[in-house]
Amino acid sequence: MNDKGFMRETLAEGAVAFKEGRMDRRTFLILCGMAGVATQAVLTGDAEAAANEIVMWNWGGQAEQCHGEAIGAPFKAETGMDLKFDTSGPLQGKIKEMVDSGKVTADVCDADLFDAVALGASGHLEAIDYGVVSKDRTIDRYALEYGTSIILYGYAFVYDTKAFGDNPPTGWADFFDTKKFPGKRSLYKWANGSLEAALIADGVAKDALYPLDMDRSLAKIKSIKDDSIYWGSASEAHSMVVNGEVAMCMVWQNRGRGIEKDTDGRYKLVMNEAIAMPGAYIVPKGNPAGREAVMKFIATAQSVPAQLTLLSCLGMTPSNPEAFAQIPADLQPYAITSAQNIDKIVYNDPVWWGEKGGDAVNAFLDAIS
Amino acid sequence: MNGSPLARIGSGWLLVLPFLALVVALFLGPIVDILRLSVTDPEPGLGNYAALMTSDSLARILWTTLRVCAITTLFSVAFGYSIAYAMVHGVRRDRNWMLSLVLVSFWISVLVRTFSWLMLLGRKGLVNEALAGIGIISQPIEFMRNELGVLIGMVHYMIPYAVLPLLASMQTIDTRLVSASRSLGATGSQTFWRVYLPLTRPGLVAASLLVFILSLGFYVTPAILGGGKVLMVAEYISVQILVTLRWGTAAMLAALMLFGVLGLLFVMSRFMKLSTIFGGARA
Structure with missing residues (x-):
């Protein structure tokens, strides 16, 4: 279904028309209702405001708080965009179903890198923009076309x-x-x-x-x-x-x-x-916030402070080599890429x-x- | 009666028509979609169904499912029968608290019950620790994380589903028939086997059908109490949809389950009126 893109355009047009007085309020609200967009988001700015956020699809629990703290806060400071969550767990089948149905509601999935290989090949993912996301800020072999490893x-x-x-x-x-x-x-x-x-x-x-x-x-x-x-x-x-x-x-x-x-x-x-295991961020094809915004988000997640917060908060090991040396002493025994473990791993x-x-x-x- | 078809349908039907349409759209629609998927994914044809004949692992999963469900049905209905019998023939006060107990266990979530069994019968559970403590066993008995564990969990879950239809069926039996049988010289057990049991047959069939059909879809209990070793169809379908993306296989198995259940109902309907069974199930 390509209706979504069409609806968003219609809505943006409608918002302009409404502001200029060419469309009455009721018609505009009906339009919003049809498009399934929260009217508040539309009325505060234009229809694009509804997309002024990144929706992260993760596994819930502690991850919500930790992702918010590690990536959401610096990302908001940098871009003004909010981070929201869908905590239902982005299993391959669910991502495929979401993209196939045409109703993509998530921008970035906290998934595995093998998901990027499987779903990238079947056309369900946006390619990673390595102009924004850095290949050097992850382990060599874990920067793939459709996903990049953020944690291990x-x-x-x-x-x-x-x-x-x-x-x-x-x-x-x-x-x-x-x-x-x-x-x-x-x-x-x-x-x-x-x-x-x-x-x-x-x-x-x-x-x-x-x-x-x-x-x-x-x-x-x-x-x-x-x-x-x-x-x-x-x-x-x-x-x-x-x-x-x-x-x-x-x-x-x-x-x-x-x-x-x-x-x-x-x-x-x-x-x-x-x-x-490379845990990777992957982007469902046609994500609501657009490719550009979500790539910035992934780049933020690669930063050393974000990586170290994910470690202390969730126990997920940094995959950015710049962060390896900064792993705190008390967490080193449990981290995969700490100096004492990195040579023993597979x-x-x-x-x-x-x-x-x-x-x-x-x-x-x-x-x- | 006039001949117009609309009038014959009756205004009552017109009232439910929108809801019927909704059910058709929201329920039949997806089912048709699943059936379509089973013959189109990954490629058009009956390949998914042919795999049933060629794949040992599919055959084994189906066999495990049928075996576990059949044993569950047998034990649930047997226990359910005794409980319902005791309830019908006990004094009213006993019957009330027995019914409350059955209903309370009926309402407890399957997850809570599953974990309770682990605490009770696990390797370091209450029972094993107690038996080891008084020196009866030296090694813990493996109640859980195997097929026995799955059966214990499922039978326990299903007993209320067996009790309720049986209770309803037993309550409608005229107890004077039992007295008549005794007065004609039959012994207690003869009366039970030749008079009482045949009279409860609709209830038995209803209970067995209900338990068996519900067992087919069990997911949580086998996944947890089976320790990964008891793979039943429901869990396998979920893996094929979510993890391995073999949607065609999953759809084929779902269709198989659906038609299996419908077929079962059809066979039963040859032997007795289904309406009496499900009418009897109204507890």
Whole structure:
């Protein structure tokens, strides 16, 4: 539906006509109603005022406050535009549905970089304008045509110090070794990270992971299936650990600190061989605020202060290399790109996941169910 | 009666006509859309349906779903039958508080119940800790995060849905028939199996249908209590729509569920009037 653009133009025309007295108030209000635009926004300026904001589509919870503080406030100071939120979680299917329906209500999605690969190829995204957004302010391989990595999160694991305190596990090989480290494990249910961890445990070199050897990976996953359960959301993983259901649990590293705190240090995070995932900002095609405004927003998110606030507020690791050296000492153990961790990590390949992710998820579900 | 078709439709129908139109537009419209998607995405043809024949994993998911739903139905209706029986034949005061208990559990959200089961029967849950504490077990019993956990959660959720139609059905039974049976020399169990049970058949069918159909769409309970290992159709559909973008597969499975349920209703309608079942379900 291209009605939206048409409606917005009609409305802008209408606003001008109304101001000049060529159109009566009632007709103008009906027009606004038809276009589904808040009349207040229109009356305070012109129809463009309705678009004088950026709508960020994120995952809710703490993120709302943190994104507002880290990016919204400096962005407002710089451009005068407000930051609003849709907290329903921009899963690939939802973005595709929104763009296909023609009613695009979000400007920027807090998504994964592999989403940028999958949805960019199918024509659902605006390309990133690297005249405004800086390629140097993210990790080399994570500045892609349809998305740029703003933060990193990663797959690491926590273990029960009461069970393995004397001889703690140090990497994925130990995680998959149920003889040496008996007890239940929990892995991520949607394949991502789990597949890589299995291959590393099976002896594949960190820089030779992609393209993933699915058969080999799934065989390794199945080898500990009887001792495994699987989580679908961060809070589920958190509760599995806190309730003592598992001896080791794959977690998103930004949750590690919270878990250590909630278990009074009984569970400890292992960052060695953590799999770094590029969290990316992507822009649905035909976003309401326009491409120019949202690119400025993404550029603001790349700035060092914004990056460091996202770290302290959400535990998301900066992807801007300028920020790496400024990671505070108390957060360094939990950050992926801190000096003490950066050489131990493995980089996810968003291109492989964008292209093969769907098949991989289904094969993984088939293997674990 | 005059012959004009409008008059025959009656003014009552004219009143509901706008709402009918709304239902058609908002409900049938999207369903047709889904059906269309199932034969057009990713490419026109019956490829999505053919995958049912060729894909082991789809077959396994459907089998898991049918198995879990059938077992859930069996146990829910069996428990529901006993509860309804006790309610109908108890004294009025007991019946009232039993009904309140059933309704209270009916109204508690599925998420709350699911997490309660984890607390109660999880590895470090109340039951396992208690049993370990008094030395009966050395290893925790795996109640949760497997198919048993899913069944426990689903049966518990479904019992009220079984109780209510059965209760309504049992309340309409003339108790003098039981007395008559006894006076003619039948034993208690003979009376139950040969007189009482057949009389409650419409209620049994209604309860089983209701529980089975609702079970087919279960999402939260299998996802959480199954620990990722019990993959049922509803969750799989959601993954195909939201994560892997196989909308054609998802639409095909949705259509399969829809026609499965309609087919089930059709088969049942051959054996009995559906209106008595759903009339009986009005608790």
